[in-house]
Amino acid sequence: xxxxxxxxxxxxxxxxxxxxxxxxxxxxxxxxxxxxxxxxxxxxxxxxxxxxxxxxxxxxxxxxxxxxxxxxxxxxxxxxxxxxxxxxxxxxxxxxxxxxxxxxxxxxxxxxxxxxxxxxxxxxxxxxxxxxxxxxxxxxxxxxxxxxxxxxxxxxxxxxxxxxxxxxxxxxxxxxxxxxxxxxxxxxxxxxxxxxxxxxxxxxxxxxxxxxxxxxxxxxxxxxxxxxxxxxxxxxxxxxxxxxxxxxxxxxxxxxxxxxxxxxxxxxxxxxxxxxxxxxxxxxxxxxxxxxxxxxxxxxxxxxxxxxxxxxxxxxxxxxxxxxxxxxxxxxxxxxxxxxxxxxxxxxxxxxxxxxxxxxxxxxxxxxxxxxxxxxxxxxxxxxxxxxx
Amino acid sequence: xxxxxxxxxxxxxxxxxxxxxxxxxxxxxxxxxxxxxxxxxxxxxxxxxxxxxxxxxxxxxxxxxxxxxxxxxxxxxxxxxxxxxxxxxxxxxxxxxxxxxxxxxxxxxxxxxxxxxxxxxxxxxxxxxxxxxxxxxxxxxxxxxxxxxxxxxxxxxxxxxxxxxxxxxxxxxxxxxxxxxxxxxxxxxxxxxxxxxxxxxxxxxxxxxxxxxxxxxxxxxxxxxxxxxxxxxxxxxxxxxxxxxxxxxxxxxxxxxxxxxxxxxxxxxxxxxxxxxxxxxxxxxxxxxxxxxxxxxxxxxxxxxxxxxxxxxxxxxxxxxxxxxxxxxxxxxxxxxxxxxxxxxxxxxxxxxxxxxxxxxxxxxxxxxxxxxxxxxxxxxxxxxxxxx
Numbered sequence: 055x056x057x058x059x060x061x062x063x064x065x066x067x068x069x070x071x072x073x074x075x076x077x078x079x080x081x082x083x084x085x086x087x088x089x090x091x092x093x094x095x096x097x098x099x100x101x102x103x104x105x106x107x108x109x110x111x112x113x114x115x116x117x118x119x120x121x122x123x124x125x126x127x128x129x130x131x132x133x134x135x136x137x138x139x140x141x142x143x144x145x146x147x148x149x150x151x152x153x154x155x156x157x158x159x160x161x162x163x164x165x166x167x168x169x170x171x172x173x174x175x176x177x178x179x180x181x182x183x184x185x186x187x188x189x190x191x192x193x194x195x196x197x198x199x200x201x202x203x204x205x206x207x208x209x210x211x212x213x214x215x216x217x218x219x220x221x222x223x224x225x226x227x228x229x230x231x232x233x234x235x236x237x238x239x240x241x242x243x244x245x246x247x248x249x250x251x252x253x254x255x256x257x258x259x260x261x262x263x264x265x266x267x268x269x270x271x272x273x274x275x276x277x278x279x280x281x282x283x284x285x286x287x288x289x290x291x292x293x294x295x296x297x298x299x300x301x302x303x304x305x306x307x308x309x310x311x312x313x314x315x316x317x318x319x320x321x322x323x324x325x326x327x328x329x330x331x332x333x334x335x336x337x338x339x340x341x342x343x344x345x346x347x348x349x350x351x352x353x354x355x356x357x358x359x360x361x362x363x364x365x366x367x368x369x370x371x372x373x374x375x376x377x378x379x380x381x382x383x384x385x386x387x388x389x390x391x392x393x394x395x396x397x398x399x400x401x402x403x404x405x406x407x408x409x410x411x412x413x414x415x416x417x418x419x420x421x422x423x424x425x426x427x428x429x430x431x432x433x434x435x436x437x438x439x440x441x442x443x
Numbered sequence: 444x445x446x447x448x449x450x451x452x453x454x455x456x457x458x459x460x461x462x463x464x465x466x467x468x469x470x471x472x473x474x475x476x477x478x479x480x481x482x483x484x485x486x487x488x489x490x491x492x493x494x495x496x497x498x499x500x501x502x503x504x505x506x507x508x509x510x511x512x513x514x515x516x517x518x519x520x521x522x523x524x525x526x527x528x529x530x531x532x533x534x535x536x537x538x539x540x541x542x543x544x545x546x547x548x549x550x551x552x553x554x555x556x557x558x559x560x561x562x563x564x565x566x567x568x569x570x571x572x573x574x575x576x577x578x579x580x581x582x583x584x585x586x587x588x589x590x591x592x593x594x595x596x597x598x599x600x601x602x603x604x605x606x607x608x609x610x611x612x613x614x615x616x617x618x619x620x621x622x623x624x625x626x627x628x629x630x631x632x633x634x635x636x637x638x639x640x641x642x643x644x645x646x647x648x649x650x651x652x653x654x655x656x657x658x659x660x661x662x663x664x665x666x667x668x669x670x671x672x673x674x675x676x677x678x679x680x681x682x683x684x685x686x687x688x689x690x691x692x693x694x695x696x697x698x699x700x701x702x703x704x705x706x707x708x709x710x711x712x713x714x715x716x717x718x719x720x721x722x723x724x725x726x727x728x729x730x731x732x733x734x735x736x737x738x739x740x741x742x743x744x745x746x747x748x749x750x751x752x753x754x755x756x757x758x759x760x761x762x763x764x765x766x767x768x769x770x771x772x773x774x775x776x777x778x779x780x781x782x783x784x785x786x787x788x789x790x791x792x793x794x795x796x797x798x799x800x801x802x803x804x805x806x807x808x809x810x811x812x813x814x815x816x817x818x819x820x821x822x823x824x825x826x827x828x829x830x831x832x
Contacts, residue, residue: 057468057696060480069473069692079446080693081470084458084643086771091449118645119508122688123670130668154669248689254473256507256645256691278667279519280543281512297776299511300457300637302645304469305694307446382475387686 062376063403065412066384067198067357067396068226069248069255070403072312076253079311080304087301095310096291096301102313106228106251106321107243107261109235115291116257116309117282118302121225121246124258126154127282128221128242132190132266134275135159140181140218142166142173142193145200146387147223151192158278163188169389170200170347170359175208182216189269190219195233196226198249199387201348201359201396203231210239219266225249228259229316230328230356230400241266247305250328250356252401253312256305260284312401328355330440331404335397338413338436342420342427347394356404359386359394363425368392374419381415409436451765452792454801455773456587456746456785457615458637458644459792461701465642468700469693476690484699485680485690491702495617495640495710496632496650498624504680505646505698506671507691510614510635513647515543516671517610517631521579521655523664524548529570529607531555531562531582534589535776536612540581547667552577558778559589559737559748564597571605578658579608584622585615587638588776590737590748590785592620599628608655614638617648618705619717619745619789630655636694639717639745641790642701645694649673701790717744719829720793724786727802727825731809731816736783745793748775748783752814757781763808770804798825 064071085092096115104114117124129151133139139160141151144167155162163185165177173193182188191213195204206222213220219241224233230250235243241263248255262270262284270285277283281299290298316324332355336346339360347359362368368385372395375381384396397412413432420427453460474481485504493503506513518540522528528544531537533556544551552574554566562582571577580602584593595611602609608630613622617632619639624632630652637644651659651673659674666672670688679687705713721744725735728749736748751757757774761784764770773785786801802821809816 056464057471057484057700059471059474059484059696060478061472062474062478064473064475066475066477068689069475072473075445077470077472081466082446082448083450083466084453084461084637085448085451086453086455086458086773087644088455088773089449089451089765089771095446095448119512119670120688120691123508126668126670150669157665157667157669246689248473254691254693255476255689256694276546278546279515279671280539280546281508281515281671282668299509300635300644302509302643302694303458304643304697305645305691307448308693311446376478382478384475384477 061380063381063408063411065397065399065403065408066382067398068246068400070252070398070400072252072254073315073402075315076308076311079307080254082307084303087303088295092303093295095306099306099310099313100291102317103259106313106316107233107235108237109261111235111261111263113267113288114261115287116259118299119258120255121244121258123282124244124246124260125151125223126279127260127284128244129154130158130279130282131277131284132219132221132242132269133158133160134273136161137189138163138185138187140165140178140185140188140191142178144171144173144202145169145194145197147194147197147199170202171349172202172204172352175212178209179212182212182218188216188218190221192221194223196224196354196356198226198357199390201346201354201357203352203354206238214239219269226354226357229324231325235261247309247312250400251312251316253308254305256302257309328399328404331399331406331409332358334409334436334439335399335412337439338409338432341431341435347390356398356400358397358399359390360397362393362395366420366423366425370423371419375415378419379411379415381412406440450769452770452797452800454786454788454792454797455771456787457635457789459641459787459789461641461643462704462791464704465697465700468696469643471696473692476692477684481692482684484695488695488699488702489680491706492648495702495705496622496624497626498650500624500650500652502656502677503650504676505648507688508647509644510633510647511539512671513633513635513649514540514612515668516649516673517633518543519547519668519671520666520673521608521610521631521658522547522549523662525550526578527552527574527576528579528581529554529567529574529577531567533560533562533591534558534583534586536583536586536588559591561591561593561738561741564601567598568601571601571607577605577607579610581610583612585613585743585745587615587746588779590735590743590746592741592743595627603628608658615743615746618713620714624650636698636701639789640701640705642697643694645691646698717788717793720788720795720798721747723798723825723828724788724801726828727798727821730820730824736779745787745789747786747788749786751782751784755809755812755814760808760812764804768804770801795829
């Protein structure tokens with residue numbers, strides 16, 4: 055009996071839908087990780103990752119584990135016991151960074167904002183002033199748990215001026231909205247394959263700039279994780295090809311194919327596509343009186359955190375969408391559980407068809423769950439928006 | 444331009460060939476990691492992994508990274524700073540365990556044997572007596588770097604009597620030769636998907652017995668790796684389904700399909716197949732005067748480390764096999780570089796056809812590389828052996 059999963063339209067917080075070419079790449083027969091053909095594939099992957107991160111960083115490669123491992127890789131390689139890390143927390147993933155930094159033995163200084171709001175540069179400036187010499191300032195560019203879109207440039211300037219390293223989580227932004235690693239002076243950045251890159255989950259693209267690499271070279275202690283020790287991984291992915299682990303071949307096929315698709319579409323065109331579909335969805339929701347959770351002016355194109363109308367049963371709506379339409383959306387996390395739905399329009403999932411489907415499905419399901427609405431209004435508003443009216 | 448890798452017959456140290464059903468599973472469309480259909484798949488995976496490990500351990504699941512991460516997961520979860528780990532080293536992977544245990548802040552006591560030899564129980568007994576209370580004794584069941592097959596039962600009894608935890612690397616044995624976790628009193632065991640399980644590389648099946656779980660519960664400090672913190676991963680894979688990371692969906696499809704194929708074949712039949720093809724290969728090599736490196740009586744069925752005849756150029760032979768026949772075998776690692784080839788007959792790669800092909804390819808290539816042989820003798824000897832003569 056072969057595995058045949060149900061057909062789903064993935065509009066949750068990830069994974070997103072995957073292009074048939076990526077699925078075909080996954081099914082290609084394996085080759086060895088030291089095969090010359092695989093080494094050529096590694097080189098092309100590094101090249102296309104650099105283009106996607108908008109960086110010239112030599113140390114740009116996929117970590118052989120999911121995005122959370124990319125987060126851990128950045129922190130365990132840059133932090134040594136007793137060093138100070140300023141970590142910005144306005145959602146689940148900032149909280150996770152704190153947990154990891156503490157496991158590194160770092161002294162963690164929090165900069166907090168309400169979930170759904172962004173971190174203000176002034177707050178980071180104060181923390182930099184008060185904390186003594188910080189080694190790292192870390193924050194989340196696109197908070198998947200809240201839908202908030204964090205501006206980076208001003209904070210980057212403050213971090214650079216304080217001679218700290220700027221670590222950015224771009225898991226839900228890379229490939230869906232601008233992530234300009236070099237221009238924005240990001241020292242270390244990581245992402246995941248299963249969001250706007252539209253690959254399967256399993257790898258974490260990562261890039262380290264010259265200042266971060268310098269910090270690696272100057273470490274006094276070994277990195278606490280052997281598997282995530284970037285100095286070793288760098289040599290495995292570099293010209294020396296020093297054996298470290300066995301690269302997950304099929305996942306690397308898939309990532310490369312996904313990156314080729316991004317190159318073919320063009321990054322700017324892809325960003326514009328994500329923006330257009332987000333705006334249409336938002337217009338449609340507004341037409342039936344439903345708003346987004348994240349602060350105005352800071353709402354992600356890639357992940358919409360939708361306020362659940364009062365009295366509507368969170369889980370009942372999600373179950374109905376899945377059962378009736380094969381449509382997956384996500385629930386809220388932590389304090390936002392039961393308060394928001396998370397509707398991703400990422401990578402291959404960001405299409406006009408999916409915007410219209412999501413809205414018409416909600417128009418069918420919400421009235422049964424006690425929310426009165428003007429049927430057709432959401433779809434109509436979104437379609438007008440898509441038509442440029 | 445889609446990715447089309449060259450066709451290879453994978454007889455290296457891994458990855459091995461993958462069954463078409465596993466490739467098809469890889470190419471199935473994605474579903475969400477919280478989808479009820481994915482949760483059913485997780486349950487079946489745990490069930491079949493328990494059968495493959497021959498264990499009733501509740502905590503049996505795949506780590507979402509390659510086998511080296513499984514090694515790290517065992518050690519970082521069981522060791523706390525200042526505790527003693529006795530680590531047996533007779534090849535690359537024991538050496539790697541030492542590196543990881545030291546990164547845990549453990550006090551490491553080495554038990555060594557020459558590469559290609561096995562660890563004697565007396566040596567472990569001495570270490571247990573001299574080291575004070577050891578928390579962990581770790582060794583490699585099937586040393587992929589040497590081809591040595593380590594007996595476990597007697598050492599297990601010593602470890603249990605000393606009230607330490609027995610950690611076993613079964614990366615190159617699970618699914619290819621007996622790994623009897625419960626009967627042999629193994630407390631923690633890990634493997635990889637890309638060897639005798641014949642899946643793509645990328646996941647690390649792992650099992651923790653009651654004594655290892657008890658040690659987890661009693662930890663005084665947090666596990667130094669967030670990504671590999673088994674108490675968190677256990678809740679993600681358990682009934683609570685507490686969000687940890689996003690499981691690599693496609694890899695999990697592939698592992699499940701590979702485990703179903705193993706169940707259909709039957710573990711005993713699979714072990715017998717691996718033994719038969721190893722014996723035939725060995726007989727064929729012996730007929731042209733070529734021997735194995737590992738100690739007699741302790742040669743793995745799954746991975747043959749072949750002594751390179753004097754004067755023969757290691758790399759030239761491997762390149763010729765790859766270029767002329769699409770046949771991959773591995774080179775030696777560390778002190779065995781240039782001294783051995785590593786020829787794996789694992790999972791789907793362990794077939795009569797591959798034994799005959801490998802030998803006839805060697806019969807073609809070796810004479811060009813300066814090794815005189817009686818053409819046809821190797822294939823003839825192997826075929827006789829396969830025919831049961």
